[in-house]
Amino acid sequence: MSTVGWTWVFVVGTLALYLAVSVWARARSIADYYVARTSIHPVWTGMATGADWVSAASFISAAGVIAFMGRDGAVYLLGWTGGYVLLAVVLAPRLRRYGKYTVPQFVGDRYGSDAARVVAVVCAVVVSFLLLAGQVRGVGVVFSRFLGTGAGAGVWAGAAIVFVTAVLGGMRGHTYTQVAHYVVVMIAYLVPAILLSLLLTGQVVPALGLGGRLDAEGARLLGAEPGRHLLAVLDEATAELGFGRYTAGQRSTLDLLLVTAALMLGTAGLPNLAVRFFTVPRVRDARATAAWGLVFIAVLYLTIPAVAAFSRATLLAAVSGRSHADAPAWLSSWERTGLVRWNDANGDGIMQWSGDPARNEIRMDPDMVVLAAPEIAGLPAWVPALAAAGALAAALSIAAGLLLVIASAVAHDLVKSLLVPRLSQRRELWWARGTAAAAAVAAAALSTRPAGPVVETVACAFGVAASSFFPALVLGVFWKRATKEGAVAGMLAGTALAAGYVSWFSFLGGDPSSRWLGISPEGIGAVGMLLNLAVAIGVSLATPAPPKQVQEQVESLRYPREARTDAQGPPRDRGAAFR
Secondary structure: OOHHHHHHHHHHHHHHHHHHHHHHOOOOOHHHHHHHHHOOOHHHHHHHHHHHHOOHHHHHHHHHHHHHHHHHHHHHHHHHHHHHHHHHHHHHHHHHHHOOOOHHHHHHHHOOOHHHHHHHHHHHHHHHHHHHHHHHHHHHHHHHHHOOOOHHHHHHHHHHHHHHHHHHHHHHHHHHHHHHHHHHHHHHHHHHHHHHHHHHOOOOOHHHHHOOEOOHHHHHHHOOOOOOEHHHHHHHHHHHOOOOOOOOOOOOHHHHHHHHHHHHHHHHOOHHHHHHHHHOOOHHHHHHHHHHHHHHHHHHHOOHHHHHHHHHHHHHHHHOOOEHHHOOHHHHHHHHHOOEEEOOOOOOOEOOOOOOOOOOOEEEOHHHHHHHHHHHOOOOOHHHHHHHHHHHHHHHHHHHHHHHHHHHHHHHHHHHHHHOOOOOHHHHHHHHHHHHHHHHHHHHHHHOOOOOOHHHHHHHHHHHHHHHHHHHHHHHHHOOOOOHHHHHHHHHHHHHHHHHHHHHHHHOOOOHHHOHHHOOOOOHHHHHHHHHHHHHHHHHHHOOOOOHHHHHHHHHHHOOOOOOEOOOOOEOOOOHHHO
16 A cells, blocks of 8 residues: 555544544533533643644654754754743642633733733734644645645645534543544654664664664665764764754854743743643642653653654765656655755756755755655655654644634633623633634634744744743742733733744744844744843832732742632632632
8 A cells, every 4th residue: 555545544544533532522511611620630631731742843843853953953842841841840730729711811810900811812812823823834744745635725624623623622522632642643753763763773762773873774774884873974974965063053052042941931831731730620630740741741752853863864865966867756755745845956967965055956844854754764655654644643633722722712711701791601612612713714824824844933932922921920920019010011012022023034034144143033032031021020010019819819829739629610710819
């Protein structure tokens, strides 16, 4: 059977599984829809959190970016992992003790301000749309290469699938569906990684293969001597082509630090991750969820650098210096998607892949590297098909969660809380589902013209989250003196800086040479966060302190104890004192 045939088998089979789980665990009440009635066991919630983490950025793009950037690309793994620990230790137990549905709801209640709630809703929608753009692009890549559709058709098909799983199941169905997503994603990522590691180094564990030596088959495939270290061979090959050593970096130290900080702080302030900790019964379960989530995330993140190195090494051996007329079938297939382009500048018919732009005749999008690696290495047709199904699961998993964030922000935090307070639960549920449908259509339309690789688009979203939510959450939990005026002013200032910078340099064609201090769009979120923090503190000190009851409630959040829950409904409202 061909790769396309195997892909249809895996994709149809896994989609049927997801839909079956969504129907079995579908939401039957408003509490089910928003927080799964706070009834999910920490192990399942931790696995669902792992699925949230393993987005298209992690599955498709992270290894590809590391493969092309070397050491600098690892900043994404460091930032996201550090941010998860920050969220788990600093914010998750406190947010669970608060015991409500959404991050904008916490911001609005804590600061006693409808304006703060509206700003938080807008920020949540903006961040979620940026993330959705990256995920749906990943869906388009899979559909265009492996299912024979155009990228645009793949985007719309993916949006439809996301809408059905998110709208039908709500947070309850989404959580259990993500458990299935996680299992599929891990199998789909680890099987090709293990086979590549065995092929090149003879090591079963890919992370050990990264630092291992080439065996006879690996040496033959890469055109090197057996027994040499994989990274040493890769360093030499990339340096000879003018790319610089694979293990060396090109980013400035300042940008490296700012990108890491933006990813960390953005992770801690990301609304679709924070709400995950609202779905467990107790505060101690939120801590257990964080621990389990870290275990499930580590399985993938320890494998990504190895896959990046394997992919880069096989790509160099398969393409550079080869005749285009004799190019393997996989190259022609990827050329048809537009993610690989060859321009025979000197007319010799030989593919020149070089770090010198004047001599480089090959352009490869990082998003194709992981999916193409099994084909490049000559693995059986079912292996790249399995990887394609896993990539689709990774993109659909987080995309459904993002739709729920947008739906809850509009239906619960805007319509129910501000515009129509007497709205019934049934009508609120219809508002949420209608918003999700509109968001799916809009995200698909925006995703047909991506601004760059999935991981870069997603990193920009994390930067906007860092500059908007993180200071408001931290000050709201740990500083009793923080006021509504300070929170609103800080969120507006930080978001305006980060969103404007990202829009100009990532979407509107700004000249990279004019970047402020050479800071990339992925790193500006750290600067926006500092601006937000400074403005929030300054304005808070210049305005009257919050009421005493709010300050006492903040004090209770700082020392989270067990939060009582109602087995038949949402958690007890600890935000009442804020209002």
